[in-house]
Amino acid sequence: MGKALRPSGWLVLLYLLPGLAIYSFVVLVPILSAFRYSFFSWTGRPKKSYIGLDNYAEILRDEVFWHAFWNNVIMTAYGLIGQVGLAFVFALFLMSKAVRWKGFHRTISFFPSTMAPIIIAFLWTLIYNYNYGLFNEFLRIVGLERWVQSWLDLSGPIVLLVSIPLSWQNIGFYTLLMLAGLAAINKEVLEVAELDGATGFRKAWYVMIPLAKPTLIVSSLLCIANNMRGFEHIYAMTGGGPGNASSVMALYAYETSFLRFRYGYGSALAIMIMALTLLIILIGTALLQRRRGAEGVEH
């Protein structure tokens, strides 16, 4: 290796430092300080009082928090189906020789991913609007007038309703990930599969899924992480309502701190969210790897 590739240790440090400093300041330091504050009762005034593990004990009993956590889990499940799953299907379609205008579909379907979540939330609030919403208008046109209602006030299906915009926004992104993953699959493998008489659905199930496994895992991981951190859509669409029906963990932590000024409890919530999210990601990875792995062995 030439001299050009052997800089001094100090130079390396100098180049790495700005990134590490700013990243640590915004990611690591707040985690550590939140951990410290989580042992205090603190309303924002200079005086904090140490209360040990009381905040964590309260979280364990806090039904609103666990409801919010459950909503995150449900949204993640909807996300895995509606974002990763559908994206896989659309990517398979886009791989098919029969489909025209591939570039057009790719470009159009990725566009919502580039828009601000807050604007997506406004857009869907309008779509779900009682008097002026596209959704109710559509129902009126197809003669399902009796279904017309104020959608975001329904507490039953509210989590599904707020998950749809998320899918709508992100499906194009996951489609691109899948397309990239599928394109990397050797063409010959697919041709052999076709000679063996595997077509359409069978080809997708037995050939494509095992081969696309790495892409599916990466996409699922990103999807889990994104849904566990969801905040902006819910904040802008329902504010967690009706009641707490659509609240998610991050929104609950936000409200606890910024509306009720319980910074100690809010910090404990932050630590809890972090721990639960990483736990879910770990479980998800383990499950995905095992199941896909078993399939790979079978066929």
Add this chain to the structure above:
Amino acid sequence: MEQAMDMAAAERGSANLARLIKKLLLNVIMMLFSASCIFPLIWIGYSSLKTQSEFSNSIISLPQKLHFSNYAEAIKLTNMLQLSWNSARVTAVSVLAIVLIAFATGYLIARVRFKGKRLMVVYYLFGLLVPIHALLVPVYLLFKESGLADQWYTLIIPYVAFNLSMPILLVASYITGIPKEIEEAAAIDGLGFSRTMFTIILPMAAPVLTTVAILQFFSCWNEFSFALVLLKDEALRTVPLGMSYFKSQHSTNYPQLMAGMVLSILPVAVVYFAFSSRIVAGVMAGAVKG
């Protein structure tokens, strides 16, 4: 014999028909999919040009006369010029910093052996999975206590930090693909490490850096949550934050709200459709390497 041949031909015919139907069906599904992605945006686009009564009469019809005054009103009520300037300043500085840091870090990861490299990569990877909105409260407390909240540069700090992970990985994998002989030749010519890095490799990495810049432009321009908690000063509000206040105050005038939405999407849309093929290719390249 002849009968058998007829049957074979008929079978082939029906197979062709089935294929044709399948082809048609696939195309129709994909067209519907794309239409559902774009129609809501077209809807706010033309509805923003209607009067309020026109919109209440029929939400779906096209405007009879193009009513641009909604835009004038939305610009005035949101103070859109101020919002755009704030967003542009924060975004420009953040993107520049992200590109520079990602280049330097990515280059060192790809080319130089140093202690703790693997640990550093994992540390940055963690940023992709960490639930950043759980950090809203602790980041707010940290910024308030250190006096970093409510300054013109406030948002640049989290925007750079949260958008480093992916660019670093993208740059590192791109530079790994550049042959090492280039730097060796540069060393023979007597160029030092930094000169080689910035005058030889930086221009060669321009494609990946452009992709990174565009994607992080979207991310910074669109960010809302940290702007919400870190800025109290009205004069510093960014476009998403300003739109949020605008909506809560003027939510009954839908065409006007839609005009505001169109305005806030516009910069992103222009950049996206100008560079769409590069962006799509960049995301796909990142996916394969990620």
